[in-house]
Amino acid sequence: MPSSTLNIVIFSGAGLSTESGILTFRDSNGLWEQHRIEDVASPEGWRRDPALVLEFYAKRYHAQAACLPNPAHHAIARLAARHSVLNITQNIDTLLERAGCSGVWHLHGRIDRQKCEEHHSLGFPGDAGMFTCDFLSAIERPIALGDQCPKCGGQLRPDIVWFGEPVDMREEELGKWVRKADIFIGVGTSAQVYPAAGLLSIFRNTPERFFVDPHPNYDVLDGFTVRTGSASAELPPLIDSLIAR
Ligand SMILES: [Zn+2]
Structure with a gap:
């Protein structure tokens, strides 16, 4: 019987959910389902x-609801049930939750949540007016134009981090995990842009580090x-070997 609990950080990107049928803008030359990124994922696009x-x-809400977790999501849920896991993802889908994970840290927000458009200045970090309203809630249906914030009456918007907006970076929690992590696993991310590239660097002294991707950025x-290889092919055997320790 395995007995010791390991502290494991798992950091996932779009490649984790690709095999579940979730498409992102990375799949199609800067277009996201035929839309320009700046039209659908920026404060300027929102204002326009x-x-x-x-x-x-x-x-996106309906599409991801129709997708199912793949073997890689289920493997991560098994890992979290056996060891102490910090589950960080760049994905906005809820496939990790539906595989049974809780406490997932979504750096870029979640498709099944809404926040107030006054939540953020719609400008750059540090602008006056940031966080004028902190309303945030789960949704059972997509947000419609005219849906008002119960706190301030502002228009509700997706809880998605758009270009030019700050990611949900929790420095203090991250610092604790940098000190105690035994294992770091990266999966399905090109790790080329902030904050992904920074995360790999922050955990550079973690004793064991693994990376799963069909096109690793060496x-x-x-x-x-x-x-x-793909997440669903390569992650489950890696994780099962860690569970067996
Ligand atoms: Zn509000």
């Missing part, structure tokens, strides 16, 4: 045409044990 943005995320994987 909120109806278009809400329609876009309504489609420039940032010094010291990693790399498993080249």
Whole structure:
């Protein structure tokens, strides 16, 4: 019987959910389901045409609800049931939750939540007016134009981090895990942009580091044990070997 509990950080990107049928803008040359990114994932796009943005995320909401967790999501849930796991993801879908994970840290927000448009200045971090309203809630249906914040009356918007907006970075929690992590696993991320690239660097002194991706970005994987392949093929055997320890 395995007895010791390991502290494991697992950091996932779009590649974790690709095999479940979730598409992102990375799949199609900067277009996200035929839309320009700046039209559907930026404060400027929101100001220009909120109806278009809400329609876009309504489609994403229904599309991801129709997708199912794949073996990689289920493997992560098994790992979290056996060891102490910090589950960080760049994904906005809820496939990890539906596989049984709780406490997932969504760096870029979640498709099944709404916040107030006054939540953020719609400008750059540090602008006056940030966090003027802290309303945030789960949704059971897509947000519609005219849906008002119960706190301040502002238009509700998706709880998605758009370009130019700050990611949900929790420095203090991250610091604790940097000190105690035994294992770091990266999966399905190109790890080329902030904050992904920074996370790999922050955990550079973690004793064991693994990376799973069909096209590993070796420039940032010094010291990693790399498993080249899809998340659903390569992650479950790695995780089951850790569960058996
Ligand atoms: Zn509000």
